[in-house]
Amino acid sequence: MSTQHTEPSTYFDELTAALRGAGVPAEQIASTVAELRGHLADTGAAPEEEFGPAADFAARLGGTAPVAAEPAEKAETWLWTADIYNDRRLLALHGDQGWEVEGLDSLGRFMCRRVPGAALRWEYRRELINGKRRDEVLDRLTPEGWEMCGEWTLFAYFKRPKAASDGPAGALETLPERPGRWLFLSRKGKVLLTVWMLLVIGAVGVTLVGVFDMPAYTTPFVALFGATGALIGLKRDAAKGCQG
Numbered sequence: 001m002s003t004q005h006t007e008p009s010t011y012f013d014e015l016t017a018a019l020r021g022a023g024v025p026a027e028q029i030a031s032t033v034a035e036l037r038g039h040l041a042d043t044g045a046a047p048e049e050e051f052g053p054a055a056d057f058a059a060r061l062g063g064t065a066p067v068a069a070e071p072a073e074k075a076e077t078w079l080w081t082a083d084i085y086n087d088r089r090l091l092a093l094h095g096d097q098g099w100e101v102e103g104l105d106s107l108g109r110f111m112c113r114r115v116p117g118a119a120l121r122w123e124y125r126r127e128l129i130n131g132k133r134r135d136e137v138l139d140r141l142t143p144e145g146w147e148m149c150g151e152w153t154l155f156a157y158f159k160r161p162k163a164a165s166d167g168p169a170g171a172l173e174t175l176p177e178r179p180g181r182w183l184f185l186s187r188k189g190k191v192l193l194t195v196w197m198l199l200v201i202g203a204v205g206v207t208l209v210g211v212f213d214m215p216a217y218t219t220p221f222v223a224l225f226g227a228t229g230a231l232i233g234l235k236r237d238a239a240k241g242c243q244g
Contacts, residue, residue: 008040011047011054018058032061035145035160051163061120061163074116080182081109083189084155088126090184091157095122098172101159104150109182110157111150119172121162124149129156 012033019029040047051057078099082090091101091110098119099112125146127137137156138148146158 008037008047012037014054015058015061018055019061022058024061032161032163036163038143038145061161076114076116076178078112078114078178078182079105079109080112080179080184081107082184083186083192084126085186085188086184088124091124091126094179095124095159095162097176098122101149101157104152104157108152114175114178116175119175121172122159123162125158127156127158128154130154 015036016029016033019032020026024032036047036051040050043050047054080090080094094112098114098121100114100120100122101110101124102113103111105111125141127133127141129137129151134156141158145160147160148156149159150157
């Protein structure tokens, strides 16, 4: 005997009503429903099979935005950073723990937020967007539900809730504790940082001692040279594997 399924339009009407009743902002509801419709269009699955009953799914999706009645002080915030050899792995790890990136600050730190009891798993990707790539990247990713959540030097970071791709598995029932660290460097990142610091320290020492009678601008020149070399190296490495 075949299973009866609710029409997608009816299902999303029920989902919209349930989210509205939970206090989710209208703009967030519209964005979420659009992402879920796009996901169903790609998979061809019935909404109940993919997401479960509308009312139950709405209860989990309440974490896509703070519930209006939820006290603001209950939200957790966290700043952290990593190098490009480590950032995607850590974004995936922390996204699975419910941390939503809301932007990057002037120091390149990810500004994250999480509301206990109303959090979703998030997935992230990094793209190289120098030059004319910006429009191409946005045109390619926006229809898939990706939203830019920050930029740093040559890179743009994108996010979307895992509910858009994983269905009910994208919801979180328990939240791990917030990590006690804020700086995450890979082995290669530590080596590059150490080499740059040694160059600067060496230049400072040579300038102060005057062994080679070097001019005063030697130190900033070496620092700039090292930073430029590091940036070129980062761009080269990122271009090899900036997807995901």
